[in-house]
Amino acid sequence: MNMLFIYALTGTGLFFIGFYALIIHTNLLRKILALNIMGSGVFLVLISLAMRSGHSSPDPVSHAMVITGIVVAVSATALALVLMLKVVDITGKPDLHDQEDE
Amino acid sequence: MIANKNKSEDKIIRLLLIMLLTLIASMVAYAVLSLPESATNLQRLVDNNIDISGVSNPVTAVLLNFRVYDTFLEMVVLLVALLGVWSIKEVPIESMNDLKNPVLDTLVDLLVPFSLLVSIYLLWVGAHAPGGAFQAGSVFGAGLVLLMLSGRQPFLNFKGLPLHFALIISVTLFISISIYSMFATGELLKYPLSQASSIIFILEGMATVSIGLTLSLLFYGIYTKKKYK
Numbered sequence: 001m002n003m004l005f006i007y008a009l010t011g012t013g014l015f016f017i018g019f020y021a022l023i024i025h026t027n028l029l030r031k032i033l034a035l036n037i038m039g040s041g042v043f044l045v046l047i048s049l050a051m052r053s054g055h056s057s058p059d060p061v062s063h064a065m066v067i068t069g070i071v072v073a074v075s076a077t078a079l080a081l082v083l084m085l086k087v088v089d090i091t092g093k094p095d096l097h098d099q100e101d102e
Numbered sequence: 103m104i105a106n107k108n109k110s111e112d113k114i115i116r117l118l119l120i121m122l123l124t125l126i127a128s129m130v131a132y133a134v135l136s137l138p139e140s141a142t143n144l145q146r147l148v149d150n151n152i153d154i155s156g157v158s159n160p161v162t163a164v165l166l167n168f169r170v171y172d173t174f175l176e177m178v179v180l181l182v183a184l185l186g187v188w189s190i191k192e193v194p195i196e197s198m199n200d201l202k203n204p205v206l207d208t209l210v211d212l213l214v215p216f217s218l219l220v221s222i223y224l225l226w227v228g229a230h231a232p233g234g235a236f237q238a239g240s241v242f243g244a245g246l247v248l249l250m251l252s253g254r255q256p257f258l259n260f261k262g263l264p265l266h267f268a269l270i271i272s273v274t275l276f277i278s279i280s281i282y283s284m285f286a287t288g289e290l291l292k293y294p295l296s297q298a299s300s301i302i303f304i305l306e307g308m309a310t311v312s313i314g315l316t317l318s319l320l321f322y323g324i325y326t327k328k329k330y331k
Contacts, residue, residue, distance in 0.1 A: 008134045016127040023119060045134065052141045060160035061144045064169060067161070067236050068176045071313065075183035078320035082187045085324065 007048035014041030028084040028094045032077060039073045156298025158230040165234065166302045170291050173235075174276040177309060180316045181273055187323040202253045210252040217245035225310050229299075235306040239313025246318035250325070257322075265315070272312035275305060 018037035025031055043066045050059040088094050148160050148168065155163035165173050221242040228234030249256045257265065279291070279301060286294045293301050 005135060009131055012127060012130050012134060016123050016130075020119065020123055024116065049134075049137065049141075052137070052139060057145075057160065059141070059145045060148050060164045061169070063161050064164040064172070067165065067234075068172050071236055071240075071317075072176060072179050074317065075180050075320060078324060079183045079186045081324050082190050086190055 004048045004051045008045050011041045011044030011046075011048065014038070014044060016041075026095045026097070028087060028096065032080045032084065035080070036073065036077060039069070043069060154295055154298070156293065156300075156302050157228075159228060159232065159234070161232065162228050162234050162302070162306075165236075166305055167293065167298065170276075170305075173309070174273075174280070174291075177272050177276060177312060180313065181270065184269065184316050184319055184323075187320055191323055201251050206252045210248050210254070214245045214249055217241050217248070221245070221310065221314070225306060228306060229303070235309040236313060238306075238310040240317065242310060242314030243317035243321075246314060247321050250318070250322060257319075268311055268315055269319075270312075272305075272308045275308045279305065 015038050018034045018039075018041060021034035022031055022038065025034065046062045046066050046069075047058075050062040052059070084094055087096075148164060151168070152158065152160060152163055155167040157163050157167070221238040224233040224241060225235065225238040226233075228238070246256055279293075283289065283291050283293055286297075
């Protein structure tokens with residue numbers, strides 16, 4: 001049992017907390033935040049498992065993947081936010097409702 | 103998803119969801135814990151080949167040489183995200199200046215040149231220490247966002263064709279380097295040994311410009327109000 005597995009387990013925890021929030025909340029902004037938290041959990045798992053190399057320096061491949069992932073996550077969030085603003089423009093609220101609720 | 107009309111039903115569904123997610127989470131946690139405590143294969147591969155990569159920082163070597171395909175496609179993702187934002191929402195070219203105040207003005211005068219300097223330093227240091235195009239691009243983009251927040255107009259004189267050219271220059275360069283490497287070495291995105299350093303440096307420099315501009319324009323697409331539409 002190693003210190004790095006604590007970080008990896010925290011990462012899985014974050015992922016599932018985000019997943020729960022993603023399912024439960026109807027507000028689109030909260031859904032976007034939940035997706036970002038899920039992504040951070042995945043990054044934490046990748047970063048901490050990179051330390052398994054045993055060297056002083058961690059495995060560079062997963063670090064490179066996380067750097068790429070962060071930039072992609074930022075651009076995906078921006079696109080999601082603009083889509084949300086469009087939903088607000090059309091329906092007047094940042095929620096997705098079933099047809100029967102209307 | 104859950105309607106408010108039935109509170110007890112709501113609670114039961116939430117409880118079931120928590121139980122289900124806890125079950126899946128514990129399975130994933132078990133999978134993480136059952137991984138071997140040392141995995142050195144990829145690291146050894148990188149260490150053995152670092153001499154032919156053209157840089158001495160292993161992360162940069164992976165990003166811009168061994169797995170440059172990832173970085174290339176990521177630049178495409180950034181461009182597609184920006185195109186998506188622009189096609190959904192009409193983005194005005196003038197910034198809002200409702201945050202204008204003297205403190206922000208002075209701070210921006212100090213911070214924006216500094217962020218440019220930090221960005222160039224990060225780009226340069228990426229060859230042998232942590233740093234590189236993504237970090238440099240983010241700092242550069244943050245400087246541009248600061249300019250917009252303070253009501254300056256960084257994109258008023260820099261729009262249309264020059265702006266579009268700066269946005270696609272990194273993807274264009276990646277494609278031309280791929281074609282060049284096909285002719286030079288016969289393999290896609292395998293650099294000639296003697297030119298690897300300079301190719302990586304040019305790619306990183308152009309990627310910094312594109313990343314910084316794209317990130318700040320993505321922010322710009324969101325930070326607008328109805329009165330500007």
